[in-house]
Amino acid sequence: MLIATFKFQNLPGKFINSDPITRDIYDRFKKSGLDELLIIPQDADHIIFTVGTDLESTRREISDLYGIDPPQSLQQGDAFKYFLELLLGKYDPVTTQNDLLVRIKESYARALEFNATGPILSRFYRQGIDFIQGFQNRPELIGACTTPAEAAIDISRKISESISDFHVLLIGEDRDQFEVLVQLFKQQIRGKIYLLVNHQKDRYELALDLGCIPLEQELLEITLSGNTIIVSSDALTLVHWKSIESMVRQNRNNIYIYFQFTKGPVDTGLQRLPNIFIQSLDQVDDLIALHMRKRRQFIDALDEEIREEVENFYDWLHSDRRFIFSGMVSRNRTMQQIFELVHRVAPADISVLIYGETGTGKELVARAIHNYSTRRSGKFVAVNCSAIPETLLEGELFGYEKGAFTGAMAMKKGLVELASGGTLFLDEIGDIPPLIQVKLLRVLQEREIMRIGNPNPIKVDVRLLAATNRNLEDLISDGTFRTDFYYRINTIQINLPPLLDRKEDISLLCRYFIEKHSRKQGKKVHAISEEAKERLQLYNWPGNIRELENVIERAVAVSVGERITCSDLPANLQNNKAKPTTTDITSLRDLEASHIAVLLEREDHNYSKIADLLGISRTTLWRKMKEYDLAK
Amino acid sequence: MAITIFRIISPLSYLIAAFFYWRYFADRRHKDQHLARYTESAALVIHTSLLVILSIGSGHVPLAGAFQALTTLMWFFAILNKLLIHEGREYTLGVFQTAVLFLMQTLAMIFIDVHAPLPDILHNLYFEIHVLLNLIGYAAFSSAFLAGIMYLLLYHEITGNHLGYFYDRLPPLAYLEKLNYRALLIGFLFNTVGIIIGVITGKTAWGLYWTWDPKMIAVAVAWIIYGIAIIGMHYLNWKGNRLAYLSIIGFAWILFSMLIINSFFSKVHSFI
Numbered sequence A: 001m002l003i004a005t006f007k008f009q010n011l012p013g014k015f016i017n018s019d020p021i022t023r024d025i026y027d028r029f030k031k032s033g034l035d036e037l038l039i040i041p042q043d044a045d046h047i048i049f050t051v052g053t054d055l056e057s058t059r060r061e062i063s064d065l066y067g068i069d070p071p072q073s074l075q076q077g078d079a080f081k082y083f084l085e086l087l088l089g090k091y092d093p094v095t096t097q098n099d100l101l102v103r104i105k106e107s108y109a110r111a112l113e114f115n116a117t118g119p120i121l122s123r124f125y126r127q128g129i130d131f132i133q134g135f136q137n138r139p140e141l142i143g144a145c146t147t148p149a150e151a152a153i154d155i156s157r158k159i160s161e162s163i164s165d166f167h168v169l170l171i172g173e174d175r176d177q178f179e180v181l182v183q184l185f186k187q188q189i190r191g192k193i194y195l196l197v198n199h200q201k202d203r204y205e206l207a208l209d210l211g212c213i214p215l216e217q218e219l220l221e222i223t224l225s226g227n228t229i230i231v232s233s234d235a236l237t238l239v240h241w242k243s244i245e246s247m248v249r250q251n252r253n254n255i256y257i258y259f260q261f262t263k264g265p266v267d268t269g270l271q272r273l274p275n276i277f278i279q280s281l282d283q284v285d286d287l288i289a290l291h292m293r294k295r296r297q298f299i300d301a302l303d304e305e306i307r308e309e310v311e312n313f314y315d316w317l318h319s320d321r322r323f324i325f326s327g328m329v330s331r332n333r334t335m336q337q338i339f340e341l342v343h344r345v346a347p348a349d350i351s352v353l354i355y356g357e358t359g360t361g362k363e364l365v366a367r368a369i370h371n372y373s374t375r376r377s378g379k380f381v382a383v384n385c386s387a388i389p390e391t392l393l394e395g396e397l398f399g400y401e402k403g404a405f406t407g408a409m410a411m412k413k414g415l416v417e418l419a420s421g422g423t424l425f426l427d428e429i430g431d432i433p434p435l436i437q438v439k440l441l442r443v444l445q446e447r448e449i450m451r452i453g454n455p456n457p458i459k460v461d462v463r464l465l466a467a468t469n470r471n472l473e474d475l476i477s478d479g480t481f482r483t484d485f486y487y488r489i490n491t492i493q494i495n496l497p498p499l500l501d502r503k504e505d506i507s508l509l510c511r512y513f514i515e516k517h518s519r520k521q522g523k524k525v526h527a528i529s530e531e532a533k534e535r536l537q538l539y540n541w542p543g544n545i546r547e548l549e550n551v552i553e554r555a556v557a558v559s560v561g562e563r564i565t566c567s568d569l570p571a572n573l574q575n576n577k578a579k580p581t582t583t584d585i586t587s588l589r590d591l592e593a594s595h596i597a598v599l600l601e602r603e604d605h606n607y608s609k610i611a612d613l614l615g616i617s618r619t620t621l622w623r624k625m626k627e628y629d630l631a632k
Numbered sequence B: 001m002a003i004t005i006f007r008i009i010s011p012l013s014y015l016i017a018a019f020f021y022w023r024y025f026a027d028r029r030h031k032d033q034h035l036a037r038y039t040e041s042a043a044l045v046i047h048t049s050l051l052v053i054l055s056i057g058s059g060h061v062p063l064a065g066a067f068q069a070l071t072t073l074m075w076f077f078a079i080l081n082k083l084l085i086h087e088g089r090e091y092t093l094g095v096f097q098t099a100v101l102f103l104m105q106t107l108a109m110i111f112i113d114v115h116a117p118l119p120d121i122l123h124n125l126y127f128e129i130h131v132l133l134n135l136i137g138y139a140a141f142s143s144a145f146l147a148g149i150m151y152l153l154l155y156h157e158i159t160g161n162h163l164g165y166f167y168d169r170l171p172p173l174a175y176l177e178k179l180n181y182r183a184l185l186i187g188f189l190f191n192t193v194g195i196i197i198g199v200i201t202g203k204t205a206w207g208l209y210w211t212w213d214p215k216m217i218a219v220a221v222a223w224i225i226y227g228i229a230i231i232g233m234h235y236l237n238w239k240g241n242r243l244a245y246l247s248i249i250g251f252a253w254i255l256f257s258m259l260i261i262n263s264f265f266s267k268v269h270s271f272i
Helices: A019-030 A055-066 A079-088 A097-113 A119-133 A148-160 A175-188 A203-210 A217-223 A238-250 A281-301 A303-317 A333-345 A362-371 A390-398 A434-446 A472-478 A483-489 A499-521 A530-538 A544-558 A588-602 A607-614 A618-627 B002-027 B030-058 B066-084 B090-111 B125-159 B165-169 B173-206 B214-236 B240-264
Strands: A002-008 A037-042 A045-052 A167-171 A193-196 A228-232 A256-260 A276-279 A352-355 A380-384 A423-427 A463-468 A492-495
Touching (some): A002 A079, A002 A119, A119 A303, A148 A281, A175 A193, A193 A203, A217 A238, A276 B125, A333 A607, A390 A434, B002 B090, B030 B066, B066 B173, B125 B173, B125 B240, B173 B240
Parallel strands (some): A228 A256, A256 A276, A352 A492, A380 A423
């Protein structure tokens, strides 16, 4: 498993801001054998990160995909280091840190949109972003001037400390340059921005386009009394300088700062003027170079931190840990996508509805959402609604005052109130009676509850997560579930697959549970026999992962050696043997070919789905299709 | 005994502070900044204790002899900088101040005569006040001098053709100009009042308001230089670079007059 980094000089089409072509790039990717893809544009190039098994074939795959020469491969085997350095701005010295981050985040959002990232690149991206978040307020990164406009502002600040009361006078016609300048100045300066243009024709239009006040040269000295930053896109003529001179001399108590945004020294042709600071482009370039040098030094000094982070990432990539997320273990693609989704929805303070059969880990998902949210320091209160009798549920959820009903001996806080500031997880939400649904809706909408026997509402601040294994829409048509409540909690849906649909996880889960329970029971069981594993694979697991865990826990308890064998399994599993089902004997090759052909037809060439169904990677599927001549 | 220890650790503490300020100035590491601030505060405490011990030992303000006066002057200088420099800016300016403090304090501590008798004339309370006010004035002029130097360092980078070392480290020109001006103003104020008190009490001592003693002329010249700077700033819209030059010239003149004129030519107004 490796992450390959490629650099394209001419990937067909531009990437950002031109959706159809981006779509094309990702659509082509979907037809490929590659699992994950993240494209980040950089100047005219595109940096592509992708996950493959070996570099050469991935390289060929990419060049086939886009019909171009094999791309240049970057930092072979060290994609994460490259990514961190990319994030820090090492390869992009002329972009501000902020712009850079925005661009990378947009690229990632694009990849998500086309469902091109998977668990590995998600982690890759997230760890990178987390890493550089730690350096976000370092002046070397964010305070750096990368454009002449920013440098001009920085120099002006160094001269006069505060420039908010300055006016700006732009001289010349360099529209592109001035556009950037005007934008920047408008953020920093409260004074007026004037534009003085030489040639007559469309100067008013230009001024209006840029959002400046057009100005005549003759009016210069009358209009511009106040501290002023003057930016000229060309070297000025003596006539210009004459009017600037008289302006400067007339307003002796003001500061004037002049920038010439064209190469070469500034020649005023006049005696030295008293209160004007004259800055050539060399000065400006100097400052940019200085800041870039500081940024580079800063990044170089981070070498050690980067190395550690990279090591950390590859450790994760090459270990089983990458299948473990917050107590859940899976290498299944659907599950990995769920982990990814949890990461994304956790920080947003919205309700999530978790569907899943019993024992699929609904509460674990809810806990993960809580732990990755901003409420993680608050409480996580889990309520199994079907475990509490309907008559007591209201009191349990909302609490009651002393004497509210017979038997209410003391005031009791409800679970909703206890979860305030944290997360309330309602399992088996389908079992809640409509009356209580209304009250819960009130909690979500008004953010307040009323204890039984107390007319005064109490403010609460909870995030509601709900789970069920019943189809709520059926319950709605039965009239036992309220539509308004349903829509309120169903903002985001997570559907947990049953264990039957993710059999590839069984051996991983076995290993995980064996470790867990042998540690817990103080046993030395570390493995499971092949035969026993086969029995587990063939079982249909109605109780899902919880059942699997119980089976393993029991097996660990009864096992005598270091391995779990068939005899350690419960009786119903022991008799579960593979039955040969073939009728006509054909070669395995033909069987495989016809099976793939059937699936291609049925799933309309949706390769990732087919690969999932067959439990092979897309690369393998693609290879087999070529082998059997099934590719379109 | 206690005095001997203080004579050693007082310059040393300024040296350590200057060292950390220097490291911060060069590399911008926050750890150095904290260390510098702590050691500087400690140095100030040590310096204060030294003056207190000197005063208790001799029964008067430590003004006897040039080097007692020098350490008192430096104490005012340290205090004034604390008051003048805006919170947060001292970290880049500190290196200049602590360097001066270290050098002057070393000089004072090597040559100080702890048991020097107080000149008779200073037993007069008004003369004592005269001297103290002038010391505060000179301390302020020293601050202005430093601000002027820093202003020019930065000014020449900005108006020259290469931005670099000081651009990256010093506070804005406008700030340095303000610092320079405020220090000048404070110095001029104390200096003026000090001179007036001196002239009035001089009348009682010598029966004359004014003598053409070289030192008194030198003081008058310095006062005129600073006076010109303030008038220029206030009424003629002079810019910071001219102010900076005058601060430097004025201070250089004071040093010159103290060291040369005072030692070799002064007859009447000499107490060393």
